[in-house]
Amino acid sequence: MRRLVLLIAGFVIWSAAFLAVYAVQATGCAIGMEAGLLRGLLILCVAVGLVAGAIPLWLARRGGVLGQSAAIAAAAAMASTLLTLSGVFWLGPC
Amino acid sequence: MTPIRRHKELDRIWRTAPGWGRLAAVNHTVIGKRFMLTALVFFAIGGLLAMLIRIQLASRQSEFMEPGTYAQVFTMHGTIMMFLFAIPFFEGLAMYLLPKMLGARDMAFPRLSAYGYWCYLLGGSILIVALLMGAAPDAGWFMYAPLSSATYSPGINADVWLLGITFVEISALSAAVEMLVSILMLRAGGMSLDRMPIFGWYMLVVAGMMLVGFPPLILGSLLLEAERAFGLPFFDPTRGGDPLLWQHLFWLFGHPEVYIIFLPAAGVLSTIIPVFSRHRLVGYRAIVAAIVAMGFLSFGLWVHHMYATGIPHLSLSFFSIASALVAVPTAVQIFSWLATMAAGRPRFSIPMLHVFGFMFVFVCGGLSGVMLAMVPFDLQAHDTHFVVAHLHYVLVGGFVFPMMAAAYYWLPHMTGRQPVQQLSHAAFWTIFVGFNLTFLGMHLTGLLGMTRRVHSYDDPWWEVLNFISSMGGFVTTIGFALLALDLVLLMLFGRPFRRDPWRAGTLEWAMPTPPPSYNFASVPMGDIDGPSLAAGKGLLATPRGEMETLGVDPLSGRPEQIVILPKPTFLPLLTALATGGVFLSLLFKAYLLAPVFAVAVVALFLRWTAAMPAPAVLDAGQGLMLPNHRAARMPPSLLAMRFIIAADATAFASLVFGAGFLAISAPGWPPAEWPGFGWPAWVAVVGGLVALALPGRALVPQLVTVAAFTAILWRMEGVQDHAAPAALAALATWGAVHAAIGVLLAGWGDRRISAQWQRYAALVTVVAATFPALLRLLAEGAA
Amino acid sequence: MQRMTRDSDEAVGRLFLDLRDDGVLFAAMRFVGDMFVGFLHAPTRRLGLAGFPILFAAGCDRDLSVLSPAGPAAQGIATLWWWMFWGGAAIFALMLALFLWLLLRPAAGRGIPARWWIVGGGLVFPLPVLAALTGAALWLGEGTLGGTASTQIEAEARMWQWTFRYPDGSETTDVLHLPAGRDVEIVVTSPDVIHSFWIPRLGGKIDAIPGHANRIVLRADAPGEYGGVCAEYCGTGHVDMSFTAVASDDWGRE
Structure with missing residues (x-):
C-alpha cells in the first residue's frame, strides 16, 4: 500500500498547499492584514509546499512501473504547486 | 470434473432465482445491467425535456410554456442528466465490467450494489413523480440559495431536489466504496497493480474522487434542508448565513463531478483504442500519472463557477491557472492514444467511428473550456448560452460518444451477438450532425448576449440561431432513436460468435458470452487463456456450495484469501425501502415518522451481518491453502471501513470549513450573544479521549459522549436566530450521531471494524467540542 | 494483464471495415474538398462564402453583443476572445488532422517514437500556450478587476427590477445614467435572491449577492444607449429584469 500512497502523495501536498494559500489569503484579507506581510505569508506557504512536494519525488525515484508513475505524478504536483499559486508573486493580494 | 458439470454446479450456486427472486438479485452482472438500463430510461426522460426546451426557444416570444413550467423543465433536464443518467450509467458499466476485467467473480459487496441500485431507483422515481405532479x-440544477430557500421557494419543489438527490447519492457513495475495495482486493491471482487493465486504474481514481467529491454536496443539501425545514439560517444573510457557502459546497462537488463523468469514458477509450490499433496502450505509466493528476487538479477548479461573485482576483488566479493546467493531463492522454494509433495498424469499426465523434466534439469542448478558465472572458461568457454550448460539448463529447463506442464494443459481450452494421453508421452521423448543428452556433448565441434559462427573447438574430439549434436538437433525437433501434436489432438479430470478436486482450473476453452468472469457471492465476479457465486450470475450480472469489494483496496481486460472498437476499430491497421511508417522511414533514424508519434501517443493517461464515482455511487449488475472509489479516470490510471514514471525514471537514467560512465572510458576525457549549463539552472531550485510548471498550465512553452532546443540544438557544448557534448545533449533532454509531458498533459490530470507527468518532468528538472556541477567535478577528 | 484467447472465428472479419465502406465520411470529406476547390475557382461561389462573414459581422453588432464592445473593459475581453478563437480553431484543426491522418494512413506515424508524442503533445506543446494565454488573461484581469473610481453609483437588484442611486441622492428604475468617457464604479447589492449585473457591451458581469456589496468599474467610450440584463436566474420574472444604460456627456449637470 505504501507505493500506492506514494503515487498520490505529491498531489495530496499540492491540495494542502492550495487550500492553505486560499485560506490564508481569504482570512488575511478579511482581518485586514497588511499587504506586504500577507504576501510574505503566502509565499512562505508556497515554499513549504514545494519543499514538502520534493519528498515524494525523492522517495519515488526507485524504479518499477508504479514507481515511475509516482515519480511523474510527484514532479507534476510540484510543477502544479508552483504554477497554480504563482499569482502570489505578482498579483495584488486582496 | 467436466466443464459442463462444473458449469451446472457453479450456476446453481451463483444464479439469480427467476420470478420474485429477481428482487433479491445481488449479482454484479444483473445489477450492472439494471443500473445501465434504468439510466437509459432517465436519459430518455431528460432528452424529452431537452426537446421541450428547444420547442420553447425555437421562436421569439413563444407561448409554449409558462415561465414556472419552463423553470421546472430546465432544472429537471440538468438534474436528470447529471445525477440520474451520467453517474449511474458509468457505475453500472463499471459494476458489470470490473470483476470480469480483473478476473473476479463478483464485486466485493454484492448486497451493497443491490442496495445502491434500489436507492437510485427509488430516489430517481421521487423526482420523476414530482415532475409529473x-x-x-425549479431553481436551476445547482439550486442556488436563497432562491431555493423557504422564503423564495416555499413549495415542496426544492425539498424534492435536496432529499431526492441525497437519496440517490447513497448509491454513488456505496458504489465508490465498493469499486475501491473491489479493484484493490478482488483480482486475478498474480495481477499486480502495474499490470492491471487501464480501465481499472481509471475507475480506481474515479471511485476515490467520488468518495471525497460527493460528501460536500450531501452536507450542503442537509444544511439547506435543515434551513428550509427547521429554520437554521446557514444561507440566510439576514441572520448570519451566507449564500456563497452553498456555492462553495455545491461546486466543490460540482466541478470534480465533470471529471468523475469524463474519466470513466476516458477509461473506455484507453481500452478500446489499443484494441482497434492492434497495439498495446502506449504510455501506461504516463497515463496512470495523468489520471492521478487530473483527479486532484479537478478539485482545484471549483471557484471557476464563481468568478463573478466578487472574490479577490488573486484567489481567482489560483483557480484560473488550475483550470488551464488540467488541460495538460488531458493532452497527455489524448496524445498517448494518438501514439498508440501511430505505433499500431488502426482498424476501423463502429466503435472507432464514435471515437472520432469523441475527438471532434470533446477537443472542441476542451478548447472552449480553456477559454472559460480565463477570468475576464468568463465574466462575459458566464451564465450565457456560450457556457451551455461548452458544457454540452464536454459532456456529450467526453461521455456520450465514448459510451456509445462502449455500447457497440461490449454489447456483443452482454448478448453474445455482433453488430448488424447497416443502421449504425446512419445513427452515428445523424447524432453527430444534429449535435453540432444544435450546439456549435449556440456559442455565438451566447456571445450575442443571450443568457441561459430565459424562456423568451426579442432579438431576431437570436431567433435565427435558436431555430437552427432547435432543428439540430430534433435531428439529434432522431439519431438517438435510430441508435436505440440499432441496438435492439443487434440484440435480436446479431450474428452469434464464439469468443473475443474484437481480438481484445482483456480478461472479460476470456469467458463465454453472454457471461455466466459466476463469470469464470475457475479464477485466473497468472497468464492463462479462456479454454483453460473453463477446464478448471485456474484457482477455486471445485464448487463448494459457497460463492467464492479470490482476494489478493492490493499491490502485488499475490493470492491472500478466499472471499465468501453473500447469497441473493431481499435485505437490500427492504433496507432501501426503509431508507426511502426516512426520506419520504422528511419530504412530507412527518417528522415523527422519520425516526421510526431510521430505526428500521439500523435494525435491517444489523441483520446484514447475521449469517457470516466461520473463520477457516480452505483449499484454493494448485496446492494453495488460503484463509477465508473471516480469518484473513485484512478482510475487504475492514478496508471498506477506512474508505467510509475518509468520506465521512470529508463531509465533517466541509462542515468545519463551512462554519469557518461563515465566521469570516458572512454579514452579521459575530453574533450579539456568543453561544457556547458550556460544561458538557468537557464531558464530551473526556468521553472522546477515553474512547480513543480504549477503542476495544468504547461502549461506555461513547454513551457518555452521546449524553454530553445531547445535553449541549438541549441547552442550545437561538439556533433559528443566527447562523453561529446553528453551525454549533450542527457540529454537536454530528458528534452525537458519530458517538451513537460507535455505541452500535461496540455492541454489535466486528471487533476490528468497531475499533477503527471508535478512534475516528473520538477524533470527531474532540474537534466538534473544541471548535467553537476557535470559531469565536476567527469571527472576532474578522470583525 | 496480457492474456490471449486465440480461438479464431471466421465471422470476425465482418466486424472490421474498410474505411471507404463509410460512405458518409467519404462524402463529407469530398464535400469539404469540393468547397475548397470551388472557392478557388468560381467567383460567384466566393461571393456566396464572403457573404457569410458579412452576415456574421452584422449579427455581432447587437445591443447585447459581447463582440461589439463600447468600452475599454469589453474591448480588452473581445480582443482576448478573437485571439483565443483563432488559436483554438488552429489547435482544433491540428488535432483532428492528426487523428484522421493516423486513422486513414495506417503506419504513417510509425517513425515517430512514442515518447515524442506524449512529451511533445502532452507537455511541450500545451504548457507554453497555456502559460502565455493565462498570463495575458491574468494581466488583463488585474487591470480591470478590483479597481475603483471617483464616481459611484449604487445598483440594487430585486425581484424583478433594478434601482439605481446616484451621488446626488436621486434614483431611477431600470434606466442607468452614466457619464460617457469616464470610469464609474457600480456598487451592486440585492435584498432578496442572487442576481447578476451585466452590460455586455461595456464589460463583464458582477453578481448581486444578498449580504454582500460587489463592485465593478465600467466606462462607456461614447454617449449612447447600451442594453443591460440580469444574468443569474432569479425566478419566474428573470427574463423581464433588463435595463438600459444611457451614457451621456452632460451627466450630473442635468
Missing part, C-alpha cells in the same frame, strides 16, 4: 424543483 408539476411539483419538480
